[in-house]
Structures are given as C-alpha cells and as structure tokens.
Amino acid sequence: MVRRLLNGTEAASPAVPLLDRARAASTTTLSAPARLQRLRERRSAAYLQAVAQLDAGTHVHDRQAMDALKAAIDQELAALIDSEQLQGIVARCHLGDPYEVHTLQSSGWIIDHFKFGQPLPLMLERARTLAVHPAYAFIEVYAHRMVAVMSSGQTAIIEGAT
Amino acid sequence: MSGERIIHLADLSAIKSGLNAIGRDLETLSTQVHGVQGDVDATRSELARLQQAFMDFVAADLMAKELSLAETRQVKIRQELETRFGHHADVRRQTTGILQAADIQLVRQDTIRAATEQLMLAAPGYWLAPALVALASWLSDNRELAERALSEALRRDDEKTSLLFALVCRRAGRLLAAQQWMDRYLALQNPVALERQTVVLIDAIAAGVFGVDMANACLKRTGEWIDELSQRAGFVDEQRQQWIRALRFKTPSHDDTARFPHLHKHSATWPELQEALNNHATHAAVTAHFQGVFEGPARATASLVSDVDALLDKLVARFDGDELPLRRDEELCRLIIEENGNRDVARQRYALQEKALEDQVSFTQLLTNAAMHPETSHASRTTQRFATALSRSWILDAHHDLTAQFRVQVPVDISVAIDGWQGSTRDGSNQAELEASLNAHVDVQEQAALAAVKLTWVHWCAVALGAMLLLFGFGSVVAMAMGAGIGLWVFWVYKNLDKQRAQVRERFAQARQACQQRLKACLAETVELRRELARRDAESETLTALLESISPEQFTLGGHDTARRLLATA
Numbered sequence: 055m056v057r058r059l060l061n062g063t064e065a066a067s068p069a070v071p072l073l074d075r076a077r078a079a080s081t082t083t084l085s086a087p088a089r090l091q092r093l094r095e096r097r098s099a100a101y102l103q104a105v106a107q108l109d110a111g112t113h114v115h116d117r118q119a120m121d122a123l124k125a126a127i128d129q130e131l132a133a134l135i136d137s138e139q140l141q142g143i144v145a146r147c148h149l150g151d152p153y154e155v156h157t158l159q160s161s162g163w164i165i166d167h168f169k170f171g172q173p174l175p176l177m178l179e180r181a182r183t184l185a186v187h188p189a190y191a192f193i194e195v196y197a198h199r200m201v202a203v204m205s206s207g208q209t210a211i212i213e214g215a216t
Numbered sequence: 217m218s219g220e221r222i223i224h225l226a227d228l229s230a231i232k233s234g235l236n237a238i239g240r241d242l243e244t245l246s247t248q249v250h251g252v253q254g255d256v257d258a259t260r261s262e263l264a265r266l267q268q269a270f271m272d273f274v275a276a277d278l279m280a281k282e283l284s285l286a287e288t289r290q291v292k293i294r295q296e297l298e299t300r301f302g303h304h305a306d307v308r309r310q311t312t313g314i315l316q317a318a319d320i321q322l323v324r325q326d327t328i329r330a331a332t333e334q335l336m337l338a339a340p341g342y343w344l345a346p347a348l349v350a351l352a353s354w355l356s357d358n359r360e361l362a363e364r365a366l367s368e369a370l371r372r373d374d375e376k377t378s379l380l381f382a383l384v385c386r387r388a389g390r391l392l393a394a395q396q397w398m399d400r401y402l403a404l405q406n407p408v409a410l411e412r413q414t415v416v417l418i419d420a421i422a423a424g425v426f427g428v429d430m431a432n433a434c435l436k437r438t439g440e441w442i443d444e445l446s447q448r449a450g451f452v453d454e455q456r457q458q459w460i461r462a463l464r465f466k467t468p469s470h471d472d473t474a475r476f477p478h479l480h481k482h483s484a485t486w487p488e489l490q491e492a493l494n495n496h497a498t499h500a501a502v503t504a505h506f507q508g509v510f511e512g513p514a515r516a517t518a519s520l521v522s523d524v525d526a527l528l529d530k531l532v533a534r535f536d537g538d539e540l541p542l543r544r545d546e547e548l549c550r551l552i553i554e555e556n557g558n559r560d561v562a563r564q565r566y567a568l569q570e571k572a573l574e575d576q577v578s579f580t581q582l583l584t585n586a587a588m589h590p591e592t593s594h595a596s597r598t599t600q601r602f603a604t605a606l607s608r609s610w611i612l613d614a615h616h617d618l619t620a621q622f623r624v625q626v627p628v629d630i631s632v633a634i635d636g637w638q639g640s641t642r643d644g645s646n647q648a649e650l651e652a653s654l655n656a657h658v659d660v661q662e663q664a665a666l667a668a669v670k671l672t673w674v675h676w677c678a679v680a681l682g683a684m685l686l687l688f689g690f691g692s693v694v695a696m697a698m699g700a701g702i703g704l705w706v707f708w709v710y711k712n713l714d715k716q717r718a719q720v721r722e723r724f725a726q727a728r729q730a731c732q733q734r735l736k737a738c739l740a741e742t743v744e745l746r747r748e749l750a751r752r753d754a755e756s757e758t759l760t761a762l763l764e765s766i767s768p769e770q771f772t773l774g775g776h777d778t779a780r781r782l783l784a785t786a
Contacts, residue, residue, distance in 0.1 A: 190620075
C-alpha cells in the first residue's frame with residue numbers, strides 16, 4: 055500500500071500566488087531551446103537540500119515546511135513547471151526496507167512512498183530505474199523528458215516519454 | 217451334466233497362450249511406441265539445432281560475402297581515385313619538393329619553373345597547379361607571372377590557396393606575409409560552414425607552427441566563432457547531440473552469447489541485455505580513446521620546416537572536395553571490413569561519423585571531428601588534445617546524458633522461459649520463489665500426463681463386448697473364449713498402467729532436474745550480468761574524472777620557440 059504522508063486536501067488549496075505570477079510571466083517568454091538550456095542548468099544547493107528533506111516527513115504536519123518546499127521548487131524550476139509540464143519528482147527512499155522510492159507529484163503536491171515492486175503512478179514509473187541509481191539524487195519527470203539530478207547539482211537529460 | 221462335460225473337454229490352453237503372446241506383443245509395441253516418441257523428440261530437437269545452425273551459416277555466409285564485396289569495392293574505389301585524380305598526386309608531391317629543393321638550392325630555377333608549367337598543363341582545373349607556378353615564379357623573382365598564377369589559383373580555390381601561402385610564408389620565416397594570408401583565410405570563413413581543411417589551421421596552431429602573435433590572433437578568431445555559434449538558438453542541444461553521436465561511435469558491437477549462453481537461450485530479454493552490455497562498454501572505449509589522446513608524445517617531428525611540410529602535404533592531399541564522394545564510399549568499406557562484414561553495424565557507425573566527411577561543417581563540429589575521428593578528419597594528436605580541451609564541457613554534458621540514457625535502457629526485469637514455464641527475476645535474488653514456481657509448473661504437467669495414463673473408451677468398449685460375449689454366448693465355446701480373452705487383455709492393460717505411471721514419473725523427475733538446473737544457470741548468469749553491467753557502468757566515473765582533469769585554461773600549446781604558451785579560452 056502507498057504510504058501517504060500528506061492528506062489529500064492539498065490539491066484544493068491555492069498555490070502561492072506570488073510565485074505563480076512570476077512563473078506565468080516567464081512562461082510566455084521561453085522558447086524551446088531556452089527551456090532546454092534552463093533544464094540543463096546546474097541545480098542550486100538550496101533546491102537539492104529542499105528535495106532531500108522529502109524523507110524527513112516534516113511536510114506532513116508542517117504546512118510551512120510544505121510551502122517552503124514548494125517555494126524552493128518554484129524558484130528553481132519557475133517557468134519549466136508549466137512549459138515543460140513537470141509531472142513530479144522521484145527519489146530514492148531512505149526510510150529503509152520495504153520502501154524503495156518516494157515521489158512528489160506536481161498535481162496536488164502529494165508525497166508518496168513506494169515499496170519494492172509496487173508500481174508508481176503512470177508518468178513517474180519510467181524514472182524508477184534512474185531514481186534508485188546511486189549516481190543521482192533525484193529525477194525530475196517532465197511530460198516529454200526526464201532530468202536526472204546528481205548530488206553535485208549537475209544534470210543529465212533523457213529524452214522521450216517512455 | 218452334459219454341459220459340465222463339454223467344458224471339461226474344451227481345451228483353452230491354446231487361446232490362453234495366444235492371449236499371452238498378444239500381451240507380450242502389446243508390451244513390446246508399447247515399448248517401441250515409447251522409443252519412437254523419444255526418437256521423435258530427439259529428431260525435433262536436432263531439427264531445431266539444425267535450423268539454428270543453418271540460420272547461423274546463412275548469416276555468416278552473408279557477412280563473408282559482404283566482407284569480400286567491401287574488400288573488392290575498396291580496391292576499386294582506390295583504383296578509381298588513382299585513375300581520376302592520380303595526376304593530382306603528381307602535383308601534390310612537387311609542392312614540398314619545390315620548397316625543399318629551394319632550401320638547399322640544388323635545382324636550377326628554370327627546371328623548377330618548367331616542371332611547374334608542365335604540371336599546369338597536366339592538371340587542368342586543379343587549384344594547386346597555378347599555386348605551384350606562382351610559388352616557382354616567386355622563387356625565381358618573376359613577379360608578373362607570380363601574380364597572374366596566384367590570381368588564377370585564388371580564382372580556383374581561394375581558401376586553400378590562402379592557407380597554402382600562409383604556411384609557405386611561415387616556412388620561409390616571413391611572418392608578416394603569413395599573418396596577412398592567415399587573416400585573409402580567416403576572413404573567408406563562416407563558423408557555421410567551415411571548409412574541412414580548417415583542421416590544418418587548427419593543427420598549425422596546436423603544433424605551435426605559427427608565432428605567438430599569429431597563434432593568439434587565430435585563437436581570438438576561433439573564440440569569436442564559438443561565441444557566435446553560442447548565440448544561435450539550440451546551440452546547447454546541437455552540441456549535446458553532436459557529442460552524443462561522437463561518443464556513441466565508440467560503442468562496440470560485441471557478442472556475449474558465449475559468456476551468457478543460458479540467458480541467450482532462455483530469456484526473451486537477451487537482446488536488450490546484450491545492447492545494455494555494449495552500451496555500458498562505451499565508457500571504457502571512450503576512456504581509452506581520450507587516454508590515448510592525452511598520453512604519449514604529441515609531435516612526430518622536431519623542426520618547424522618538417523612540421524610545415526607535413527601540414528602542406530596534408531592540406532594538398534586530403535581535402536579535395538571532388539574526391540569526397542569516393543572517400544565516403546571508401547570509409548564505409550573500411551568500416552564494413554572492420555566489422556567483419558556486418559553491414560548493418562558498419563552503416564550505423566558510418567551514420568554516427570558521417571559529419572566528419574561532410575564538405576562543410578561548423579567550427580564546433582570540426583572540433584568534434586578532430587577530437588573523435590582523427591582518421592577521417594586528419595587531425596594530429598596535438599589537435600585532438602586542443603579540440604578536446606576546448607570542447608570539454610560539451611563532452612561532459614553529452615557523456616552525462618548518454619550515461620543516463622544507457623542506465624534507463626537497462627531492463628529492470630529479466631524474463632526466463634523454460635519448457636513452457638515463464639518467470640522473471642531482477643537480480644537473481646528470488647531463486648527460491650522461481651524454483652517453487654517451476655516445480656509447480658512441472659507438477660501440473662506431470663499430473664496432466666499421469667491423468668492421461670488410464671483405460672480409454674476402447675478398453676471400456678472391449679469390457680462391454682467381453683461381458684456380452686460371456687453372457688449371451690453362454691454355451692458357445694468360441695464366444696465365451698473370446699469374451700474371456702477380451703477380459704484378460706483389458707485386465708493386462710489395467711495391470712500395465714502402474715508401470716506406465718512409474719515411467720511417466722521417472723521422465724518428469726528427470727525433466728524437473730534438468731529444468732531446475734537450467735533455471736539455476738540462468739539466475740547465476742543474471743547475477744554475473746548485473747555485476748558486469750555495474751562494473752562497466754562504474755567506468756563512466758573514470759571518464760568523468762579524466763575529462764574534468766583536463767583544464768582548458770592550462771592547455772599548453774606545442775611550439776618551436778622556448779616560450780610557454782597558454783590557451784586562454786573559456
């Protein structure tokens with residue numbers, strides 16, 4: 055069974071308005087090559103740290119922690135979230151056996167932990183192999199490509215939706 | 217009373233012995249049928265092996281034919297090059313010949329002039345002939361003829377002539393003139409569509425043929441080219457694709473079936489696994505390539521004159537556009553021969569390095585070609601180092617992407633199919649579960665086979681017939697004897713069923729053991745394969761470390777002066 059650490063009410067709650075405005079403003083200006091360039095850029099230490107704390111579980115009870123995480127993601131990926139259609143983030147789970155990976159789905163900002171062999175949501179399953187590879191800190195899954203982020207912040211792009 | 221007497225008189229021993237004989241014959245027949253069944257199975261298996269051997273033979277024969285064809289074609293192409301462009305070779309040979317003769321002043325100027333004029337007549341339309349006339353005229357101080365010949369050479373091929381005279385002037389120590397020719401050459405260049413011979417310029421810079429000022433001017437210009445290219449939309453993606461193609465060229469096409477025979481035979485995932493093994497072997501191949509580039513001596517010659525002569529030879533001999541279509545065919549033949557006649561693999565490799573044989577390439581593609589395909593781009597080792605150092609960040613990006621692509625393509629689950637049973641494993645750790653599943657599968661088959669060992673409708677009909685004969689043929693010796701005989705036959709068959717069941721059990725016990733052994737072998741190979749993949753995957757880190765250790769800022773250019781020159785580029 056999926057270990058749901060966040061209740062489902064998050065989907066209904068409004069996103070941070072200020073960041074959304076910034077994102078909406080930059081969406082229209084980015085061309086496809088520019089988006090690729092942004093995708094390739096090295097990820098910041100703050101963002102890496104924020105995503106690494108998904109395991110800590112503080113986001114379950116602490117709305118401020120969740121808001122901070124969303125803000126960190128918004129600040130890092132900004133326009134890419136909409137223009138590249140971010141589906142979610144998949145990372146190796148450090149909770150230990152039987153959990154293998156955890157996901158942060160962009161729709162509803164829900165954090166789920168998955169056991170070995172337990173299927174991930176359809177769009178995120180393709181990131182599983184890379185997510186468990188020790189070379190990568192986490193995988194950003196977009197509609198048409200994936201970005202594997204190393205713990206140094208360096209990125210690798212994998213084209214294709216399958 | 218009379219009936220009893222009749223029965224006593226009847227002699228059934230003959231019938232009984234006949235029935236016994238029939239029973240023995242049936243037993244023999246049954247044994248023979250089993251033997252035939254075994255033979256059919258063996259024949260079927262032999263046939264499958266023969267079919268596989270035949271398919272292998274056809275594939276090997278096809279490859280042998282392709283290999284032979286490629287070798288023949290290569291010879292023909294070389295002959296055609298000789299026939300169509302052989303006269304160019306005469307002209308080429310005289311380029312450095314004239315310069316060296318002038319150095320030691322052993323040949324009279326009239327002879328040189330006459331020889332060059334003869335070449336002009338022998339090689340119509342070739343740019344080098346008037347260039348040599350100009351050179352000879354220059355040596356004999358005939359300005360008017362030199363200018364006329366030069367304008368003709370420039371008309372025929374402005375870029376190559378400019379580069380040729382830049383090198384000739386440098387060889388003669390006329391730095392100012394060399395600078396002017398170089399400026400002219402650089403001004404003619406479009407960084408998006410450079411002529412292939414620009415690699416000679418890079419060679420010259422990297423080998424330190426030009427003086428410090430000239431080299432810096434050239435480096436400044438190449439820096440501007442990179443800046444200009446970087447401004448173009450999609451530059452980053454283009455670089456990535458370009459370098460991914462270049463790195464993929466090093467992917468080997470090994471066949472590991474001998475190392476993993478059971479997975480090859482029993483796993484439908486094998487083609488993907490083989491591809492993953494080859495993909496992951498790319499890291500070691502690319503690492504070896506770059507280690508080769510950065511280790512060992514960089515320069516083959518010691519003097520400036522020898523270096524320039526080598527560059528001149530390269531310039532005049534390797535970059536003629538007319539010869540390019542034939543050179544492309546020749547390269548494809550070379551790859552087919554290298555791949556032992558495997559045309560498909562050779563074509564894939566050719567497609568990956570096709571851009572090295574294009575007439576015009578961008579500056580960054582030129583660097584890629586120089587770094588990765590020295591045999592087709594004719595780049596020296598020094599140039600390879602220079603190009604690699606300049607392209608380091610792009611190579612790293614492409615390598616990260618390629619590594620991630622390889623990793624994501626590795627099959628997660630490996631399917632195993634043995635005699636109708638199917639299972640899958642990730643790393644061989646679910647052995648107990650798979651063994652139980654295989655046992656259950658064999659159990660089901662065994663139960664089905666045992667259930668088939670029973671009296672059939674024929675036997676039951678015979679029982680009914682025998683009973684009827686006994687019942688209704690009471691009084692008739694023949695009918696009763698037949699009924700009794702039929703009864704005995706059915707009884708004998710019934711008694712024989714246990715023996716058949718034992719045979720079935722024995723057969724399935726053997727099959728179970730064989731299946732379990734094959735499963736264990738598959739799982740052992742799975743563990744070995746995962747370990748091998750991890751080992752090959754880990755080599756990507758070696759390559760990353762090697763590339764990161766290359767520092768473009770401290771890349772030392774070779775030189776013929778004592779000054780240490782540093783490449784100051786991004």
